[in-house]
Amino acid sequence: MPRKKRRRNEAVRLAPHEVDGMRTVGRFAAGLLKKVAKIIEPGITTEDIDQLVHEETEKRGAISAPLGYPQGSAHPFPKHCCTSVNHVVCHGIPSPRHVLRDGDIINVDVTPIIDGFHGDTSRTFIVGDADPEVRRLVDDTYESMRLGIAQVRPGAYVGDIGHAIQVFAEGRGHSVVRQFAGHGIGTIFHGPPTISHVGKRGTGERLEPGMTFTVEPMINMGDWRCQILSDHWTVVTIDQSLSAQFEHTVTVTDDGVEILTLAEGDTFDLSTE
Ligand code: MF3
Numbered sequence: 168m169p170r171k172k173r174r175r176n177e178a179v180r181l182a183p184h185e186v187d188g189m190r191t192v193g194r195f196a197a198g199l200l201k202k203v204a205k206i207i208e209p210g211i212t213t214e215d216i217d218q219l220v221h222e223e224t225e226k227r228g229a230i231s232a233p234l235g236y237p238q239g240s241a242h243p244f245p246k247h248c249c250t251s252v253n254h255v256v257c258h259g260i261p262s263p264r265h266v267l268r269d270g271d272i273i274n275v276d277v278t279p280i281i282d283g284f285h286g287d288t289s290r291t292f293i294v295g296d297a298d299p300e301v302r303r304l305v306d307d308t309y310e311s312m313r314l315g316i317a318q319v320r321p322g323a324y325v326g327d328i329g330h331a332i333q334v335f336a337e338g339r340g341h342s343v344v345r346q347f348a349g350h351g352i353g354t355i356f357h358g359p360p361t362i363s364h365v366g367k368r369g370t371g372e373r374l375e376p377g378m379t380f381t382v383e384p385m386i387n388m389g390d391w392r393c394q395i396l397s398d399h400w401t402v403v404t405i406d407q408s409l410s411a412q413f414e415h416t417v418t419v420t421d422d423g424v425e426i427l428t429l430a431e432g433d434t435f436d437l438s439t440e
């Protein structure tokens with residue numbers, strides 16, 4: 168039989184048994200973030216977080232997708248997870264020299280692989296106590312992701328997701344990062360479709376059952392523009408303003424959406440107001 172080829176630019180579409188594999192790894196990924204939540208406090212290092220993710224991933228017999236990613240690159244990512252503190256937008260590299268301080272915000276982004284399937288999820292944590300305007304940014308970023316995901320159902324457009332995120336985040340006085348987007352995911356880490364976090368209602372590709380992708384808005388307190396540091400990974404805001412992010416991996420069901428990166432017993436509010 169000829170090998171089934173995924174055409175370039177064709178969205179990741181999973182069969183029901185593959186979605187089962189995504190549920191397993193998604194639940195495990197969510198559990199990793201729960202464990203991370205328990206150790207976040209002033210005085211720990213971002214390396215401590217990486218070590219926890221490393222150990223728990225190994226214990227489960229899973230693999231960390233970020234480590235050595237992308238394959239064959241001159242500058243592969245060197246750690247098991249991304250730790251992005253304050254004005255770091257995404258792809259921060261864990262380091263034993265980076266000590267967390269009271270009032271910091273930190274996004275931890277994990278992507279374990281189990282049986283070839285990737286579960287990609289991230290959360291922004293507040294270290295100790297933060298100013299009200301910082302808490303507001305973090306809460307609004309979660310809400311923008313939630314509203315984006317609430318758009319997902321068969322027949323909806325990819326642009327509906329970005330539209331919902333952009334209208335909410337900008338309405339709250341923040342800006343939405345444009346250079347990085349959600350992505351199709353399954354046995355590959357990053358594939359089509361691209362899920363922009365800004366957009367217009369009724370534009371872009373139409374969603375169909377089985378399509379599986381991430382929604383992962385990065386929301387800045389100041390300017391949306393970013394730059395990459397000389398380590399080839401760390402993405403920072405150009406104006407040093409704070410940036411927060413939340414991410415879930417989701418799949419389009421016959422009548423709506425399923426969030427694959429929820430921990431046992433977690434709930435998700437799909438209301439649109
Ligand atoms: N987890 C990130 C995402 O949401 C990708 C990290 S790639 C890495 O897509 F190499 F930096 F780990």
Ligand code: CO
Nearest residue numbers: 276287288414
């Ligand atoms: Co991620």
Ligand code: CO
Nearest residue numbers: 287381383414
């Ligand atoms: Co992702």
